[in-house]
Amino acid sequence: MPALNKNLQNLVNIAQKQEKLGIGLMSGTSLDGLDIALCKFSDSGIKTEFELLQFVTIPYEEKFKYEVQEVFAKKQVSLEKVTLLNAYIGTFHGELVLQALKQWGIDPADVDFIASHGQTIYHAPKRLHKQPGYGNATLQIGDADHLAVKTGILTISDFRQKHIAAGGEGAPLALYGDVILGSKPGENRILLNIGGIANLTFLPADGGEVVCTDIGPGNTLIDAACREYFDKPFDENSAIAKSGTVNDVLLDALLDHPFFRESAPKTTGPELFNLEFVADAQQGVRLFNINKADLVATLSAFTGRSISNFIKANFNLPDIKIFVSGGGARNPYVINYLEKALPNATIANTRELGIDPDAKEAILFALLGNEALCGEPIKIGDNPEVLMGKFSFAL
Numbered sequence: 001m002p003a004l005n006k007n008l009q010n011l012v013n014i015a016q017k018q019e020k021l022g023i024g025l026m027s028g029t030s031l032d033g034l035d036i037a038l039c040k041f042s043d044s045g046i047k048t049e050f051e052l053l054q055f056v057t058i059p060y061e062e063k064f065k066y067e068v069q070e071v072f073a074k075k076q077v078s079l080e081k082v083t084l085l086n087a088y089i090g091t092f093h094g095e096l097v098l099q100a101l102k103q104w105g106i107d108p109a110d111v112d113f114i115a116s117h118g119q120t121i122y123h124a125p126k127r128l129h130k131q132p133g134y135g136n137a138t139l140q141i142g143d144a145d146h147l148a149v150k151t152g153i154l155t156i157s158d159f160r161q162k163h164i165a166a167g168g169e170g171a172p173l174a175l176y177g178d179v180i181l182g183s184k185p186g187e188n189r190i191l192l193n194i195g196g197i198a199n200l201t202f203l204p205a206d207g208g209e210v211v212c213t214d215i216g217p218g219n220t221l222i223d224a225a226c227r228e229y230f231d232k233p234f235d236e237n238s239a240i241a242k243s244g245t246v247n248d249v250l251l252d253a254l255l256d257h258p259f260f261r262e263s264a265p266k267t268t269g270p271e272l273f274n275l276e277f278v279a280d281a282q283q284g285v286r287l288f289n290i291n292k293a294d295l296v297a298t299l300s301a302f303t304g305r306s307i308s309n310f311i312k313a314n315f316n317l318p319d320i321k322i323f324v325s326g327g328g329a330r331n332p333y334v335i336n337y338l339e340k341a342l343p344n345a346t347i348a349n350t351r352e353l354g355i356d357p358d359a360k361e362a363i364l365f366a367l368l369g370n371e372a373l374c375g376e377p378i379k380i381g382d383n384p385e386v387l388m389g390k391f392s393f394a395l
């Protein structure tokens with residue numbers, strides 16, 4: 001029998017290790033920075049044991065954000081720019097990983113794998129693009145060969161394509177991590193992530209049907225309005241929202257979009273929820289001028305209301321526990337809104353489950369990387385039963 005080449009032999013050796021050291025990378029729709037989670041795993045699937053050893057978000061510089069925004073969630077962009085960024089982001093993320101490892105005093109040679117989400121630049125489920133003959137599609141850039149060569153570490157990437165190939169919309173992949181890390185028999189739980197887009201996983205007490213879906217905007221509209229009208233990246237501690245008043249007419253118009261009437265699971269992105277969407281809603285109710293602080297208050301209430309409406313309509317249980325993660329967990333306006341609108345629910349953050357709320361999505365990708373190496377496809381309702389991710393070698 002011919003010997004396996006060095007890369008494949010190395011892959012087999014890593015997959016068979018009892019304990020693996022993996023790095024999860026997430027760069028989300030908020031474009032605030034790269035989340036880097038160093039995790040230790042043993043076993044896989046529902047038996048996974050994991051420990052978060054280190055976590056850091058390395059903020060992006062304005063110039064880089066601006067470059068990504070040029071090609072982000074837009075129907076028409078420069079293909080040259082996309083091509084350049086695809087290679088650039090791969091190498092850049094590799095440099096940020098090396099920087100984090102240096103800071104933590106860890107030798108890259110001791111890390112078994114990197115699991116990289118990449119940067120989503122366009123999410124196009126069929127429900128959104130509606131083009132005959134085309135199915136669900138999504139695009140994440142930041143090529144993993146560049147990451148692997150830069151760091152010398154086996155890199156697993158592009159997780160969303162297999163999900164689509166197997167019938168999904170490419171998101172939310174949180175499902176797999178939430179079931180593995182968040183289920184507790186006897187407890188009705190919701191793991192709610194408020195990132196650029198808000199999504200949740202409902203984990204029923206009786207082991208019944210798990211639901212995982214995007215809900216609507218998380219921080220994306222609030223951030224966009226802060227950038228556009230206040231020259232700020234986000235509404236720190238809800239200072240602007242708290243100084244404004246919610247415009248109920250606009251709020252109702254925003255909530256009137258058909259996306260909110262579609263049944264779950266469903267996915268979305270800033271391709272739909274952007275300032276043009278807000279302007280269209282304003283037009284619809286002939287509200288041509290709105291005080292900008294009132295706008296931020298209304299958009300914050302929109303996030304709170306769309307989440308609470310969804311939870312009330314689908315899981316109106318007396319004893320539900322909601323564990324929040326993502327940057328939105330630090331937005332007091334949105335969290336207070338949820339507390340008032342969902343008086344029957346207990347609202348905490350995922351720290352109570354031993355999961356750092358800022359690190360949750362990076363941990364998810366590390367976990368999916370571990371599954372790609374040594375897991376088995378997991379059956380969760382009608383969701384795609386697949387192992388996701390592609391392998392990139394350093395040599």
Ligand SMILES: Nc1ncnc2c1ncn2[C@@H]1O[C@H](COP(=O)(O)OP(=O)(O)OP(=O)(O)O)[C@@H](O)[C@H]1O
Nearest residue numbers: 028029030195196197219234236237326327328331
């Ligand atoms: N102190 C704070 N006050 C208000 N909002 C905050 C605060 N800290 C963070 N945020 C919000 O959280 C956002 C970052 O969230 P997060 O890092 O979860 O986004 P992401 O990873 O890009 O999201 P996604 O899940 O869509 O990929 C910021 O842009 C901001 O809107």
Ligand SMILES: CC(=O)N[C@H]1[C@@H]2OC[C@@H](O2)[C@@H](O)[C@@H]1O[C@H](C)C(=O)O
Nearest residue numbers: 120123171172173174195197199361
């Ligand atoms: C296409 C894409 O990048 N989607 C993200 C985005 O950010 C939140 C929400 O929209 C979610 O569907 C998804 O990310 C998380 C990590 C997920 O797949 O679970």
